[in-house]
Amino acid sequence: MDEIVKIKNLTIKDDKDNILVSNVSLNIKKGEIFGLVGESGSGKTLTAKSIINLLPDNLVYNADLIETVGMNMDNISAREKRELIGKNIGFIPQNTIFFLHPMIKIKNQIADGYIEHMKKSKKEALDKAAILLGKVGFDEPRSILNYYPWQLSGGMRQRVNIAMALMNEPKLIIADEPTTALDSTIQRQVVDLFKTINEELGISILLISHDLALVKHYSKKIAVMYAGQIVESGIADDIFSNPKHPYTQSLMKIIPTFNMKKDERLSEIPGFVQETGRGNAGCIFKNRCPEAMDICSEKVMEHNIENEHYYKCNLED
Amino acid sequence: MAKKKETFYKNSSMIIGLILVSCVLLICILSYFYMPYEPNEMNISDRFIKPSDNSEYILGTDNFGRDILSRIMIGSRTVLTVGIGSVCIGAFIGIALGALSAQFKRVVGSAIMRVMDGLMAFPGILLAMMLVTVVGRGAQGSIIAISIFMIPTFARLVNSMMLDTESLLYIKAAKSYGSTNMQIFFKHFIPAMLPKLITQFSSAVGSAVMIETSLSFLGLGIQPPNASWGLMLSEARQFFLQYPYLAVAPGIAIIMTVLGFNLIGDGLNDLLIKRRSKA
Amino acid sequence: MLNYILSRFKSSIVVLFVVSIITFAVLMIIPGDPAQLILGTEATPDVVQELHSAMGLDKPLYEQYGNWLINLLKFDMGTSYLYGESVTTLILNCLPITLSVALYSMIIATIIAFIFGIISAIKKDSVIDYFSRSIMQLGTAIPSFWIGMVFVVFFGLKLKWFPISGYVPASESFLGFIKSITMPSVVLAIGEFGLLLRIIRSSMQESISQDYMDMAKVKGLSMGKIYLKYALRGAMVAPLTIIGMQFAKLVGGTTVVETVFALPGLGRLVLTAVEHRDIVLLQGLVMFITSSVILITFIVDILIMFMNPRIKTFERGE
Numbered sequence: 036m037d038e039i040v041k042i043k044n045l046t047i048k049d050d051k052d053n054i055l056v057s058n059v060s061l062n063i064k065k066g067e068i069f070g071l072v073g074e075s076g077s078g079k080t081l082t083a084k085s086i087i088n089l090l091p092d093n094l095v096y097n098a099d100l101i102e103t104v105g106m107n108m109d110n111i112s113a114r115e116k117r118e119l120i121g122k123n124i125g126f127i128p129q130n131t132i133f134f135l136h137p138m139i140k141i142k143n144q145i146a147d148g149y150i151e152h153m154k155k156s157k158k159e160a161l162d163k164a165a166i167l168l169g170k171v172g173f174d175e176p177r178s179i180l181n182y183y184p185w186q187l188s189g190g191m192r193q194r195v196n197i198a199m200a201l202m203n204e205p206k207l208i209i210a211d212e213p214t215t216a217l218d219s220t221i222q223r224q225v226v227d228l229f230k231t232i233n234e235e236l237g238i239s240i241l242l243i244s245h246d247l248a249l250v251k252h253y254s255k256k257i258a259v260m261y262a263g264q265i266v267e268s269g270i271a272d273d274i275f276s277n278p279k280h281p282y283t284q285s286l287m288k289i290i291p292t293f294n295m296k297k298d299e300r301l302s303e304i305p306g307f308v309q310e311t312g313r314g315n316a317g318c319i320f321k322n323r324c325p326e327a328m329d330i331c332s333e334k335v336m337e338h339n340i341e342n343e344h345y346y347k348c349n350l351e352d
Numbered sequence: 353m354a355k356k357k358e359t360f361y362k363n364s365s366m367i368i369g370l371i372l373v374s375c376v377l378l379i380c381i382l383s384y385f386y387m388p389y390e391p392n393e394m395n396i397s398d399r400f401i402k403p404s405d406n407s408e409y410i411l412g413t414d415n416f417g418r419d420i421l422s423r424i425m426i427g428s429r430t431v432l433t434v435g436i437g438s439v440c441i442g443a444f445i446g447i448a449l450g451a452l453s454a455q456f457k458r459v460v461g462s463a464i465m466r467v468m469d470g471l472m473a474f475p476g477i478l479l480a481m482m483l484v485t486v487v488g489r490g491a492q493g494s495i496i497a498i499s500i501f502m503i504p505t506f507a508r509l510v511n512s513m514m515l516d517t518e519s520l521l522y523i524k525a526a527k528s529y530g531s532t533n534m535q536i537f538f539k540h541f542i543p544a545m546l547p548k549l550i551t552q553f554s555s556a557v558g559s560a561v562m563i564e565t566s567l568s569f570l571g572l573g574i575q576p577p578n579a580s581w582g583l584m585l586s587e588a589r590q591f592f593l594q595y596p597y598l599a600v601a602p603g604i605a606i607i608m609t610v611l612g613f614n615l616i617g618d619g620l621n622d623l624l625i626k627r628r629s630k631a
Numbered sequence: 632m633l634n635y636i637l638s639r640f641k642s643s644i645v646v647l648f649v650v651s652i653i654t655f656a657v658l659m660i661i662p663g664d665p666a667q668l669i670l671g672t673e674a675t676p677d678v679v680q681e682l683h684s685a686m687g688l689d690k691p692l693y694e695q696y697g698n699w700l701i702n703l704l705k706f707d708m709g710t711s712y713l714y715g716e717s718v719t720t721l722i723l724n725c726l727p728i729t730l731s732v733a734l735y736s737m738i739i740a741t742i743i744a745f746i747f748g749i750i751s752a753i754k755k756d757s758v759i760d761y762f763s764r765s766i767m768q769l770g771t772a773i774p775s776f777w778i779g780m781v782f783v784v785f786f787g788l789k790l791k792w793f794p795i796s797g798y799v800p801a802s803e804s805f806l807g808f809i810k811s812i813t814m815p816s817v818v819l820a821i822g823e824f825g826l827l828l829r830i831i832r833s834s835m836q837e838s839i840s841q842d843y844m845d846m847a848k849v850k851g852l853s854m855g856k857i858y859l860k861y862a863l864r865g866a867m868v869a870p871l872t873i874i875g876m877q878f879a880k881l882v883g884g885t886t887v888v889e890t891v892f893a894l895p896g897l898g899r900l901v902l903t904a905v906e907h908r909d910i911v912l913l914q915g916l917v918m919f920i921t922s923s924v925i926l927i928t929f930i931v932d933i934l935i936m937f938m939n940p941r942i943k944t945f946e947r948g949e
Contacts, residue, residue: 478883569890582776
């Protein structure tokens, strides 16, 4: 089993039948860092949440296949799902402060999943936690255990979360906008940490971000989402050197580079991400695309070129 | 779908509250026009008639042969007068005090609020009982006692609401172009506070009725031979073993009234909060 | 932290002070001469005047208040007209009964409220949720004296499960003690559980909607554990405050129940004092009960403070 996550044609609707995510497919291989890129509202967090069964109650999802660690999620019970996710996936959310219980000390939250799944004693669990806290960069892991979450800074909490996610030696870590709430100096540290984890322990990482520069630097494969659909995906290097979709191309232009001239404007993509009509047959990017054609309202061609490079566009190259 | 169930529940409880209160109000109004019998008229030969026995007395008669239905009807007058009246008085004074203390924040305001805190520290029945000792029993005493009990709640509510909205821009603007404080109070503060005040009012009536009936039950409220539902229950107590029906009507009357006002109060609370979050 | 305790202490003292003034003032307004009341109508004016002076009633009001206050601090609340005994003794005799009933009813109310409140919150909009909310409304609307009477007849006389009146001290027979306070406590609990249930329900709902619940789910913990460890802990602050408040108020609110069930507690004593216009007794009782309310509220606030590691404002980055 090479793939940790396999999603085929995932569609997510809300209770008013609006389509939020449409026909998303992606595969994350073992030991791979997969970057999921898109603006806010593009559906990337929702896609990730459907892997770990955290979709809000008012949303319904439908997929040809959601397979996690080789298990088809449809075929197992809720309890088995929880166990599977708990044992094999670690989640690092965007705003850690809300995800750690404010009234419980770190030592009493960080290890409970480990104790439950691995059937270890509290002492063993805390020993392991201390080791992991050391690995994520804390000088005094034991003292961190005695703190409450609000006594730590954002960066420290992020690292606690990473340690917590590593407790069960997961096969996959989902990191949702791991750097958005952090200072730029800490951002670097945190994502380097991800890289180390991936290289040393072989853990796959689903890196979700709107920060293209970040994703470019650290991912092996990426998928670009726009308005609930994947418009382009493939090997990162390939896509960055040869973006095919107009949206991806526009995104590339936005990355501020050190080569920018002093007064050169950051280019913008005019328009807004549309909320409705995401299930239509035509191209979802049409009303913002600088190269839109009439046919783009009716259908959109899918291309699969070499190096697993996939994109949706009517433009012939 | 769950939302629909929820709104249905909330609306239906408000409607039930309105129905209950309307019934009680109707009975009260009706009492001024027609009562089957003279409520205080004793008829020893007709004592202890059960409701099922006799079609002449719909709810039966009590230990003195008085018609229970008529007594319930006339009792509704006292209950509503005392209940609503005391809340009106208490609210009026409380709002005035609250506004005053918001206006003169430092010395006077603090002092007033401290006194309000003091008043609120007394458990309800205890305060009422203490006041009744001073002002006397009967309807008048009850109204005074319960009004005083209600003052701090309204005073604190108004005080905090006014202090909250006072720093809002439009109030400052109004002050700057010379409106007097009284004008600002009536034109701006009162409308803003009205939803919460009305909600509080309704719940307060529920409490007031509960306290009044408790006082009457203890013998500190309405005095015999007048009728109050609490008094009727206390009178029924001696004979309750043999004649349990005596307690049914007054008990249900009290429950209906208190429940009705409480449901309306809660319903208003939901309605007005919902409206505010939409706006 | 110390600042908080000090400030709460300061305001409690101020409130106590105000309460003492109100208590003293209100009962001093009563028309009629206490000395006259004690001696009755047949006493000659001279004798009345003598007692009047002996009781210090011709001193200026503020001096009377001062003396009363000082005596209070020495736990001397004077002598009751009616009973001729020290008010303090009377209160201490009646206190255990009222405390037992208040405590027992608080326990019952808390258990009911927690069970239904938590289930209501977890299974929102289910049948049990609507059921809980309905009985909650009903409970607060039912007069305690009415349901008390019903209980006396039904459980006491018909089913003979409990004694219909009277108090059995725990020293005599523990089972008898429990039996004698069960009905009154249940009756009180019916009136109390409503508010608590509502608070627990809304508190739990809010806790359940927090993000830490998601994290617990991803870690794969069982739902039961998640609700008990994470949801409940986040929901405890408001309910505990209410429990404290309600218990405090109960101590002063047992009059009706004690009357219906003939329990010789503080509530009944207050009623007697009011009926006989025993000012000294009444002043002492009101002061004692209200001070207890303020004390209990203060203690509860401090306990809550320890329970709730204060949440600092969230920082962004470092």
